[in-house]
Amino acid sequence: MNRYEDQLQAAARFIRNNDDFLVVSHVSPDGDAIGSTGAVGFLLQLLGKSYTLINEGRTPNKYQMLLGNQPIVDYSLETPSRRFGRVIAVDCADFARIGEVHNAFEPDVKLLNIDHHPTNDLYGNVNLVRPDAAATVEILFDLAQTLEIEWTQPLATSIYAGLLTDTGGFRYSNTTPNVFSIAEKMLRYGAEGAVLAELLLEKMTFPQIQLLREALSTLSFTEDRRIGWIVVSTDLLNRVGAADEDSEGLVNIPRNVEGVEVGLLFKQKDTNAVKVSLRSSGKADVSQIAKRLGGGGHVRAAGCTVEGTLNEVVDRLVEAVSAEL
Numbered sequence: 001m002n003r004y005e006d007q008l009q010a011a012a013r014f015i016r017n018n019d020d021f022l023v024v025s026h027v028s029p030d031g032d033a034i035g036s037t038g039a040v041g042f043l044l045q046l047l048g049k050s051y052t053l054i055n056e057g058r059t060p061n062k063y064q065m066l067l068g069n070q071p072i073v074d075y076s077l078e079t080p081s082r083r084f085g086r087v088i089a090v091d092c093a094d095f096a097r098i099g100e101v102h103n104a105f106e107p108d109v110k111l112l113n114i115d116h117h118p119t120n121d122l123y124g125n126v127n128l129v130r131p132d133a134a135a136t137v138e139i140l141f142d143l144a145q146t147l148e149i150e151w152t153q154p155l156a157t158s159i160y161a162g163l164l165t166d167t168g169g170f171r172y173s174n175t176t177p178n179v180f181s182i183a184e185k186m187l188r189y190g191a192e193g194a195v196l197a198e199l200l201l202e203k204m205t206f207p208q209i210q211l212l213r214e215a216l217s218t219l220s221f222t223e224d225r226r227i228g229w230i231v232v233s234t235d236l237l238n239r240v241g242a243a244d245e246d247s248e249g250l251v252n253i254p255r256n257v258e259g260v261e262v263g264l265l266f267k268q269k270d271t272n273a274v275k276v277s278l279r280s281s282g283k284a285d286v287s288q289i290a291k292r293l294g295g296g297g298h299v300r301a302a303g304c305t306v307e308g309t310l311n312e313v314v315d316r317l318v319e320a321v322s323a324e325l
């Protein structure tokens with residue numbers, strides 16, 4: 001048995017031997033976060049376990065259909081009236097990524113950490129971490145097989161959705177043969193590939209297209225055009241009525257320009273904090289840059305939140321990235 005096999009068995013034991021779980025993913029959840037939260041929910045449901053799904057941040061509308069009959073509580077709107085002793089955290093590279101939801105943990109909580117980030121610091125009592133997985137849902141596929149569950153359409157849909165979004169529609173370098181092999185099985189179990197691709201990757205809301213139009217006018221490059229970036233102020237977000245997730249994907253625009261090594265998106269959170277998304281064309285390891293600034297992620301896709309005004313943070317990041325190129 002290899003180490004990953006051991007981890008799968010330990011995770012399966014954690015689930016089989018316990019009950020009454022809190023399932024949580026990272027703040028401002030994205031496709032893999034919601035897909036993973038929902039998939040663990042469906043798994044627990046199939047095993048007859050009771051569970052509660054809580055994330056900090058709302059579930060973007062387009063992901064609602066993945067959840068079927070299971071709501072995810074938004075901790076920023078509703079604090080639970082009780083605490084939980086058994087937690088399953090998915091797609092969270094470190095404990096801080098769980099956000100405020102940790103306030104709902106018992107002091108002697110036992111935590112299962114399931115994740116695919118190379119920067120994961122193994123904060124769980126049980127850790128199921130495979131950094132070469134394209135998405136956390138890829139690991140959940142293996143866990144479902146280990147638990148010998150009967151596949152259902154909602155579970156297959158959640159797993160397919162996480163693969164689809166974290167591979168950018170099966171295009172990024174994390175799109176391995178194993179990803180296609182799992183995706184193929186999920187289609188057989190009822191996931192609707194075309195419907196999910198249209199809903200999760202193609203469709204834009206009206207505020208989203210207005211945001212794109214305005215954000216493009218902020219597109220800037222260093223003189224050598226190896227770094228490009230887009231800036232989204234709170235002012236702009238409010239003016240077009242955009243939701244937090246509407247800026248998703250904007251960071252790919254500068255990164256996709258010929259010659260650009262690193263694309264950046266600066267999204268203002270408030271007057272003194274900026275969320276930074278970093279995307280690399282392959283030369284720079286942006287996870288290390290983000291990690292040094294308190295964040296983390298993958299070699300080609302990482303993020304962090306940095307204190308300062310928009311201008312200060314732009315200058316700081318462009319300098320930090322230039323030093324790596």
Ligand code: 5GP
Nearest residue numbers: 093277278295296297298301302303304305
């Ligand atoms: P995004 O730029 O789309 O928010 O995130 C890109 C990647 O970096 C994702 O894998 C995400 O989980 C990770 N990431 C984003 N922000 C943070 C952060 O503040 N801390 C850590 N550890 N990872 C982050």
Ligand code: MN
Nearest residue numbers: 032091135136
């Ligand atoms: Mn992920």
